[in-house]
Amino acid sequence: MTEVLxxxxxxxxALADRSSVRLWLRLLSCAMAIEKDVQRxxxxxxxxxxxxxxxxxxxxxxxxxxxxxxxxxxxxxxxxVTQLVQKLAKDGLVRIAPSPADRRAxxxxxxxxxxxxxxxLAAAHHDWIDGLVADMDGEAREILxxxxxxxxxxxxxxxxxxx
Amino acid sequence: MTEVLxxxxxxxxALADRSSVRLWLRLLSCAMAIEKDVQRxxxxxxxxxxxxxxxxxxxxxxxxxxxxxxxxxxxxxxxxVTQLVQKLAKDGLVRIAPSPADRRAxxxxxxxxxxxxxxxLAAAHHDWIDGLVADMDGEAREILxxxxxxxxxxxxxxxxxxx
DNA sequence: GCTGGATAGTTTAGGTCTAAAGCAATTGGA
DNA sequence: TCCAATTGCTTTAGACCTAAACTATCCAGC
Numbered sequence: 001m002t003e004v005l006x007x008x009x010x011x012x013x014a015l016a017d018r019s020s021v022r023l024w025l026r027l028l029s030c031a032m033a034i035e036k037d038v039q040r041x042x043x044x045x046x047x048x049x050x051x052x053x054x055x056x057x058x059x060x061x062x063x064x065x066x067x068x069x070x071x072x073x074x075x076x077x078x079x080x081v082t083q084l085v086q087k088l089a090k091d092g093l094v095r096i097a098p099s100p101a102d103r104r105a106x107x108x109x110x111x112x113x114x115x116x117x118x119x120x121l122a123a124a125h126h127d128w129i130d131g132l133v134a135d136m137d138g139e140a141r142e143i144l145x146x147x148x149x150x151x152x153x154x155x156x157x158x159x160x161x162x163x
Numbered sequence: 164m165t166e167v168l169x170x171x172x173x174x175x176x177a178l179a180d181r182s183s184v185r186l187w188l189r190l191l192s193c194a195m196a197i198e199k200d201v202q203r204x205x206x207x208x209x210x211x212x213x214x215x216x217x218x219x220x221x222x223x224x225x226x227x228x229x230x231x232x233x234x235x236x237x238x239x240x241x242x243x244v245t246q247l248v249q250k251l252a253k254d255g256l257v258r259i260a261p262s263p264a265d266r267r268a269x270x271x272x273x274x275x276x277x278x279x280x281x282x283x284l285a286a287a288h289h290d291w292i293d294g295l296v297a298d299m300d301g302e303a304r305e306i307l308x309x310x311x312x313x314x315x316x317x318x319x320x321x322x323x324x325x326x
Numbered sequence: 327g328c329t330g331g332a333t334a335g336t337t338t339a340g341g342t343c344t345a346a347a348g349c350a351a352t353t354g355g356a
Numbered sequence: 357t358c359c360a361a362t363t364g365c366t367t368t369a370g371a372c373c374t375a376a377a378c379t380a381t382c383c384a385g386c
Binding site: 006008010018019020021022023024026027028029030031032033034035037053073074075125126129130131132133134135136138140141143144145147148149150151152153154155157158159161 | 171173181182183184185186187189190191192193194195196197198200216236237238288289292293294295296297298299301303304306307308310311312313314315316317318319320321322324
Binding site: 202262268 | 363364365366367368374375
């Protein structure tokens with residue numbers, strides 16, 4: 001009999017006196033639980049989520065991307081992309097070429113090995129996520145997806161209102 | 164007229180060929196959007212989310228907590244708690260006392276200043292979260308909260324099944 | 327042509343987090 | 357009693373991330 005433990009929420013109980021905060025803490029606990037689980041499984045293969053994200057973006061852009069484009073695609077800072085790409089290049093998964101059009105820019109592309117590595121990781125990643133949401137039927141997923149869409153719109157509006 | 168920009172999702176389009184992954188990416192983008200927004204606003208007050216989390220746990224436990232209890236409450240590693248608490252102590256927001264019962268353990272408590280600081284931050288934090296979900300009505304929030312409950316259970320089950 | 331902003335990337339300083347190794351104190355048996 | 361495993365915590369090495377300062381290049385308008 002496999003033991004099923006509930007995912008705990010940060011500050012269980014505390015801070016949660018407002019419905020909005022309760023919602024936020026539950027959202028956060030779900031996201032962190034999945035992220036840590038995936039992170040842990042990537043680590044078991046000597047990979048990390050951040051590097052996987054870079055490879056995924058590049059796999060989709062065969063023509064290559066420059067650093068700024070990567071930064072925007074991954075929603076992380078410029079400096080962070082520099083670090084990740086330089087390490088991936090050292091490991092032989094990507095190649096950095098100067099841009100012919102703009103001498104400030106460089107173009108990052110997957111190497112054959114990078115593409116092969118990514119393919120293996122992506123398949124596993126798919127399966128892991130599938131496994132984590134396996135207990136929700138199609139309708140429940142649809143409801144959640146739609147509800148998150150509402151939240152997304154609300155966040156965008158809320159961010160536009162600066163304090 | 165305030166401009167409302169949509170929250171972007173990582174890998175917009177790519178990787179999202181499976182409904183489970185699409186759901187995960189949307190969940191992640193919502194969580195990250197809120198987290199970064201809150202992080203940014205904390206930074207504007209010279210605070211950080213991680214330190215706030217520690218203060219929140221301690222505020223709830225007037226009698227004090229030892230390091231292990233903090234680690235479990237915040238869902239972070241032991242070593243991380245050590246770092247955070249030592250810096251908070253240096254800043255005069257918490258006090259570390261040796262445990263009378265167990266000489267290995269120490270008991271962490273808020274100082275008066277820590278309690279006051281936390282109160283201010285907590286009120287602001289509440290308001291920020293309220294603002295971000297303001298565009299969802301009570302029913303929409305309830306649906307999302309419930310749907311996240313389903314997901315939470317599914318994750319717990321999925322994690323029990325090791326690959 | 328020049329020149330003063332924009333733009334592309336890198337560097338730096340610093341905060342967050344983890345896993346794993348290590349230290350000291352405690353505790354449960356033999 | 358004693359000693360081996362456990363427990364509480366710290367340290368270390370390393371990955372991730374950001375904001376801000378910096379360098380180099382581009383480009384638009386004079």
